[in-house]
Amino acid sequence: MPIRRDDRGRYVEVELGRVEESLWLRCTECGELVFRRKLRETNHICPRCGAYFFLTAQERIASLCDEGSFQPLTVGHSSSDPLGFVDRRPYEERLAEAQSLTGLRDAVMVGRARVSGHPVMLAVMDFRFIGGSMGWVVGEEIATAIEGAAEGKNPFVLVVASGGARVQEGTVSLMQMAKTVAARSLLAEAGIPFIAVLTYPSTGGMLASVASLADVTVAEQGAMIGFAGPRVIEQTTGERLPAGFQTAKFALEHGIVDQVVTREALHDELGRVLGVLTEGGHAE
Amino acid sequence: MPIRRDDRGRYVEVELGRVEESLWLRCTECGELVFRRKLRETNHICPRCGAYFFLTAQERIASLCDEGSFQPLTVGHSSSDPLGFVDRRPYEERLAEAQSLTGLRDAVMVGRARVSGHPVMLAVMDFRFIGGSMGWVVGEEIATAIEGAAEGKNPFVLVVASGGARVQEGTVSLMQMAKTVAARSLLAEAGIPFIAVLTYPSTGGMLASVASLADVTVAEQGAMIGFAGPRVIEQTTGERLPAGFQTAKFALEHGIVDQVVTREALHDELGRVLGVLTEGGHAE
Amino acid sequence: MPSEEPIRVLEAKVAELRQMVVDGELDLKEELELLERKLHGLKEKRYASLSDWDRVALARHTDRPRGLRLVEAVTESFYELRGDRAIGDDPALRGGLARLGGHRAVLLFHHRGATAEEQRTCRSGMAKPQGYRKALRLMDIADRLRLPLVTLVDTPGAYPGVEAEEQNIAGAIAACIARMLSMRVPTISVIHGEGGSGGAIALAVADRVIMLENATYSVISPEGAAAILWKDAGAAPEAAGALRITAPRLLELAIADEVVPEPLGGAHNDPAATADALQAVIVRHLGELHVRSLDERMAMRYKRYRHAGGSRSNPDQG
């Protein structure tokens, strides 16, 4: 699933279907054909040029959690089509297709897990599922996960990979911004830490709601972090985008995230945060 | 008491002693000799060039309050010299001199008053009294006035004319920042409005404490509003100060105050604020 | 809205005729009455069957009452507060203290600008981070002074610009949503023009969400959806329908609590009547909210947004 920015700030996708069938992936940064198995070993970082390919939710969980520790929450909402939406195709068809492609019910996986030995409640988004967009199901599962975290007194870790709101659910998708933020208040009431990991991409309605309200916000190198898409900004304002716009480094420099870490370091980084926040010692 | 900026951003004072004795004041902006009685009629605005001369606390009260409505609080702290401070002269001497010059116990007058018919608790500072600086007495009288406002359910109006903390009281004067901010929380707890009027000058420790925490902040035209003095900024950073730096307009443009009004309009402006906040109608 | 054309033509003719009658040039009273009835009938027919796309056009109508003008019509008095106390003041998102039907309130509203020059400085109502941070400041004031919060929402969306991104527009919107959820005073949002996406919901997470009949509230503009999903700009009218972004549709979805009818032909045909109707509805809801306890209001609001978009069965619960 290679996806990288071109030099105009836009994004290039390689057709998923063909890639899935292939034994190799072509890096859109350096053109190298990389053996799939090799990519898994390198955590989906191009072995030639170091470019980051985004991770599926399953890959992210494997990369972040202590082995075998992920226990999915049995939330199981699926197939929400609140508007009976049809554009060129029925939304239900798109949902079914995304489900079959990803093996997921919707664009997020939630469950209990351990990270460096620390029990956490985890929600991991998947960009393959209609751009990781947040509709009713995603909102509901994130809210349910937060409720579980507050109840079980476990830190909540949200790994964002989302282009924003799920357009096909219209204003219902907009409401998920309020829903996830409302749920977030439970963590504050219970004094439970909330850690957000922003990856490629963390944009739109997802960034403008729960993803911006963590206690600790870590950006993965290679992340894209911003409210509006580069093309929208250029078209609306006529502004030229500065180099490095909406990168993880940009977000760090502008005070939007706490740290930028490499994919290899992310697991240990979360361990450090969880360690200082939760291990032993006296809490009030 | 003419005091105006020169073109280097510094301030020019005319010796108070000589001015007091004179029938005329010389406007430092246009050089005009203005008859004192005339100045009182024009609210201490130069009739030739429109420059603002600062007001004494007594003049400010006369200009803002409904006639004869001001009733001083009987706080009556005076002669606080917590450090037994002596520089080239004992601080006690300076205090006595300022008291005799101004007819005030210290740099603030507090009392109940009416503005456009609305009862308020008022605290008005006086720049003549050691630069309107805040020492123990000023902190104590402002805090006491706020307590009176909270008890009596009257809006609190603070008219700032202060160069900052009272240096001669050392760290005790710094503590007055915390004291006035602590008192301010009583207003919030009681749901009582707090209106700040920033005049010439509103700087240093006064601006960095209670004066910045009003619900509504009105700047008088001719005000100087800033944390650090222009000379300190130039000397520390080597920066050139932009035109209009730390003026009321500058503060408005940078989102620091709600409105800028002329001296003539200030009484009515406060009446408008108090009217929309307090007159009749349903409060929760 | 091109289909208004025949009505406008007939209206002009009737007006001419009426003037002739007034001037005593002709005795055409009966004919005039007949024509006026016909005109009214035409209008009723026309506006009774407004398409969603028609309503989008009405929501964006240049003469529609909006911004400061609407605020002045809805309130008895208004004192504007400016600035976010950190970066600057945003003329596209304004607010202040108001009296409204005898109630004191803190008001927040989008302002698109009345003149071309003002529209430029207000970016047609697309607010910047300092606008949303000013809104946060005014929300604090509302809670501190126990004044209910009323927001009037009308924006194409938050401003998409480089500086806005540098100043974390997303975080400012998220903070507004969180703050509106934590407000201790009654809160009412009125979506009266375009309720554009994140820029709108930042001010619309309230105890009561009221929409004017021809207002819209959407996650994306119909044109945007047409381009992305239909890959065809011409599909905007179809997208407007499919997205269900109009007040009647959002009432069905329980996203809006009440739809305030507009004068025949839209709010711009009678701004005064529109303002009166809006004020009456706001005052009614304020009255209803005032009698409830803090705990009750907070619990209702939490529940409402926690379950926003309805509850669904879990057919395949594992």
Place this chain on the structure above:
Amino acid sequence: MPSEEPIRVLEAKVAELRQMVVDGELDLKEELELLERKLHGLKEKRYASLSDWDRVALARHTDRPRGLRLVEAVTESFYELRGDRAIGDDPALRGGLARLGGHRAVLLFHHRGATAEEQRTCRSGMAKPQGYRKALRLMDIADRLRLPLVTLVDTPGAYPGVEAEEQNIAGAIAACIARMLSMRVPTISVIHGEGGSGGAIALAVADRVIMLENATYSVISPEGAAAILWKDAGAAPEAAGALRITAPRLLELAIADEVVPEPLGGAHNDPAATADALQAVIVRHLGELHVRSLDERMAMRYKRYRHAGGSRSNPDQG
């Protein structure tokens, strides 16, 4: 501090001698012991009678343990949080999550920079508005996560610059003071270097204010006071005394609660011992505060600052 010179000379000589003994060149053990006793006596005499101006020099000593280095010595682990979520990140005012003597805490501290380059970017510890707004954010986190707040104060003052004024540095400091007063968790401030005016008090309105023996806390620098009040830069030592800005004086004035003794000759002579002593004092105060109820702590803090600077009689009450 020029009067340290003779001690330094003797110290160097003693060290030379000690090396000779170690190398077996000479048998001078007795002479060495004698000299070492003399040196210690000299130091005790010298540092027992430190003037206020001496302490100012020690507070500013370039080798004094400060900033991140001090934080690392005082804590078992530290995770830095960055940014104010609106403008940027200020390296001069830093903070994060920490473990300290087994306690979890949110830490805030000034950082002057260890290298010349870092000192430039950190403006020698003069923080900008985004620094104080980051502090506000971290104070919110402390309250939300029920973590006590510990601040380590060491700054010549807030940064005086054009941009800082544009971004309302005064308002940011005022907001920090207000926020520290409203904290629900225990709060401890340690003034360990220079506590410079508004830039210091923004982080020092706490349940407990602890000072290192040679730290200062002042409304103005002695040099500034000398220039303004004495009209003579040479009067700075006199001003340092008159202003009563040193830890022992501020303990007398009840502005500091406790003074932590420093190693002989100042903290820079034994940074590790200094850090250990500091940690022990912080942990002791945290323990004392933890057993008190929220209401009790809030009431104590309010009373303390409401009556800051003591109460005085009203001789002429009217």
